[in-house]
Amino acid sequence: MQPSDQPVVQANKLVKSYPRGSEIVHAVVDIDVEIQQGEYVAIVGASGSGKTTLLQLLGGMDRPTSGTISIAGKEISKLSDRELTRLRREQLGFVFQHFGLLSTLTVAENVALPAILNHKPNHSRVDELLERTGIIHRRNHRPSELSGGEMQRVAIARALINEPKLLLADEPTGNLDSATSERILELIGELNKDGLTIVVVTHNEKLAQCAHRIIQLSDGRIVNTA
Amino acid sequence: MLTQLSTFFRYSVNSLLRRKLRSLITIAGVASAVAVLYSLLAFQRGYQLGLSRELEKLGAHLLVVPKGCPYDAASIALHGANWPCYLPSKYLTMVTQTQHVAEAAPVLMTAFYDDATQSSRVYCGVLPNILALKKQWTITGSFPKTGEALTGMDIASKNHWTVGQTVKMADIQTPVKISGILNNTQGPDDQFVFIPLGDAQTDFKHADQFTHILVKLDHPDHLEEVVRSLRGCEAGLEMNIVPLAHVFKTIQGLISSTRLLLACVTLAALFAAAIGLSNTVFMSVTERTREIGVLRAMGTERSNIFALVWMETLIMSLIGAAVGLLGATLFEGLVETWLRARLPFVPNGPLMSYEWTIALLAIAAAAIIGGLAGLAPSMRAAGLSPVEAIRRAEGGV
Numbered sequence A: 001m002q003p004s005d006q007p008v009v010q011a012n013k014l015v016k017s018y019p020r021g022s023e024i025v026h027a028v029v030d031i032d033v034e035i036q037q038g039e040y041v042a043i044v045g046a047s048g049s050g051k052t053t054l055l056q057l058l059g060g061m062d063r064p065t066s067g068t069i070s071i072a073g074k075e076i077s078k079l080s081d082r083e084l085t086r087l088r089r090e091q092l093g094f095v096f097q098h099f100g101l102l103s104t105l106t107v108a109e110n111v112a113l114p115a116i117l118n119h120k121p122n123h124s125r126v127d128e129l130l131e132r133t134g135i136i137h138r139r140n141h142r143p144s145e146l147s148g149g150e151m152q153r154v155a156i157a158r159a160l161i162n163e164p165k166l167l168l169a170d171e172p173t174g175n176l177d178s179a180t181s182e183r184i185l186e187l188i189g190e191l192n193k194d195g196l197t198i199v200v201v202t203h204n205e206k207l208a209q210c211a212h213r214i215i216q217l218s219d220g221r222i223v224n225t226a
Numbered sequence B: 001m002l003t004q005l006s007t008f009f010r011y012s013v014n015s016l017l018r019r020k021l022r023s024l025i026t027i028a029g030v031a032s033a034v035a036v037l038y039s040l041l042a043f044q045r046g047y048q049l050g051l052s053r054e055l056e057k058l059g060a061h062l063l064v065v066p067k068g069c070p071y072d073a074a075s076i077a078l079h080g081a082n083w084p085c086y087l088p089s090k091y092l093t094m095v096t097q098t099q100h101v102a103e104a105a106p107v108l109m110t111a112f113y114d115d116a117t118q119s120s121r122v123y124c125g126v127l128p129n130i131l132a133l134k135k136q137w138t139i140t141g142s143f144p145k146t147g148e149a150l151t152g153m154d155i156a157s158k159n160h161w162t163v164g165q166t167v168k169m170a171d172i173q174t175p176v177k178i179s180g181i182l183n184n185t186q187g188p189d190d191q192f193v194f195i196p197l198g199d200a201q202t203d204f205k206h207a208d209q210f211t212h213i214l215v216k217l218d219h220p221d222h223l224e225e226v227v228r229s230l231r232g233c234e235a236g237l238e239m240n241i242v243p244l245a246h247v248f249k250t251i252q253g254l255i256s257s258t259r260l261l262l263a264c265v266t267l268a269a270l271f272a273a274a275i276g277l278s279n280t281v282f283m284s285v286t287e288r289t290r291e292i293g294v295l296r297a298m299g300t301e302r303s304n305i306f307a308l309v310w311m312e313t314l315i316m317s318l319i320g321a322a323v324g325l326l327g328a329t330l331f332e333g334l335v336e337t338w339l340r341a342r343l344p345f346v347p348n349g350p351l352m353s354y355e356w357t358i359a360l361l362a363i364a365a366a367a368i369i370g371g372l373a374g375l376a377p378s379m380r381a382a383g384l385s386p387v388e389a390i391r392r393a394e395g396g397v
């Protein structure tokens, strides 16, 4: 157990570059960032500014080209692929623009999956979360039978099943109409009020305004923190 | 653990159901390969069994025939016909005295063509020691003494002969008493009339002669040794020594081209099935790149991803194996007819021998093919990075 004043994520001089043909694209350059327990952070910026790349680094989905990053107190360059996988499974939750539900499983099975992968299946928690996200009446449906907003609720429930320290979302309302987006925003806001740490990448200004802090990127660098 | 396994299994099955037609075609490929393999193995086994059954009915390891007789004397002995040449009696002693010869049974085989029935009647002059070779014989009545005959079951029923009856046979001057009838042997013996060797030599005017000697050894391992000493003995130049194992090989050689063709077809079918499997699973992995990325992002181990995809391949190949075995069993008759028409020598009895060990072998082959074909796509899937979950967000569902 780490003391609660330790940041959930701490990154120093993060750089991520991709080779593109003969050149090298610097998607993220020299980023220092700390995310505290209970914080609600929005990452904004123009298309191609490096938001998704940064989120992947903060979520331990990818390793930086240089710089260091600790997630939940673990320096990830010291972790093996297996350990990093386990860190994501146990400490992090992900929500994607495209929902990323498995179409061949039911709503309840989708939500239960990360817990099953963690060898801790918990049926009552699945129902609790479906209740919480307001989608319990759809528990035995397939994702293809749901609307976009409903799918995103399922995805959020799934992200929360293993009680993560941090929820990361890449444009969670990107595929939703404004009314539906708003309800998803409310849900995310409530989760944060209950103490969940949240980092969200968004183009949605309303979503950004709900956040405690906005990190604005331009060409891979932080240009403004508000 | 169990929940995880059953979830994985359901996920794999559902992934296959997602593209039903493609999965079906792939399974059909495996099924045909397994059906062909199963039939080939059953044929190999059945043919071998049939041939050895046939040769076993002869009851001998070696056949001794006069020099100058054609090499296919063995098939004359098998089917019964008139012999063109004879061995003098004194050779029998030499054969009997050769070391490792357990029994040497002389036979004087004579055939008469009967115009009325348009078939041959085959008489075998034999000594009682023939019984030491024909272990599977059972006789209703007794072995014939002078003036008596033992007849095959078919010929007896055709002529309405019964045990104890005295009949006049067209080819023998004096009437003969039926001392016994052979119970069904399912071989050529059912058509033969067995009489004492001495009677045959007198009636058919071949005093002190016979057509061939059936030789049984004390142990089959001594075959080469016995053949060598028989060929080397005084009468060796006058006799042809035919080991029946060679007949076995010669006949098997006759069908080797058919067998080679079948083996090539089988290999090609197995290869095609493996390519089909691999290709299908590769496609399904490519289609699911983002989905697998999501699984990785939420903490699925690489080894689990590997297992998921591998399981899909194995499920398809095992279903294919089951369908293939079923198909091969259903169309057994067709395959047998097709093969019979193409073979130069077909033994009596069923040509294909379907055994559960062969079925297991075919299933194992399917599992190995599936396992190998699944390796590359499973490795590709396990190698996918969690960033695929987001990277492919542009376009697609």
Ligand SMILES: Nc1ncnc2c1ncn2[C@@H]1O[C@H](COP(=O)(O)OP(=O)(O)OP(=O)(O)O)[C@@H](O)[C@H]1O
Binding pocket: A018, A019, A020, A025, A026, A027, A045, A046, A047, A048, A049, A050, A051, A052, A053, A054, B391
């Ligand atoms: N795998 C990759 N290979 C090469 N270049 C990449 C890769 N991923 C991202 N990039 C490049 O890095 C830069 C930042 O990309 P990123 O996806 O992080 O931007 P973004 O801010 O999320 O954009 P958007 O708002 O359009 O999603 C872009 O120039 C992009 O082309």
Ligand SMILES: [Mg+2]
Binding pocket: A051, A052, A053
């Ligand atoms: Mg992006």
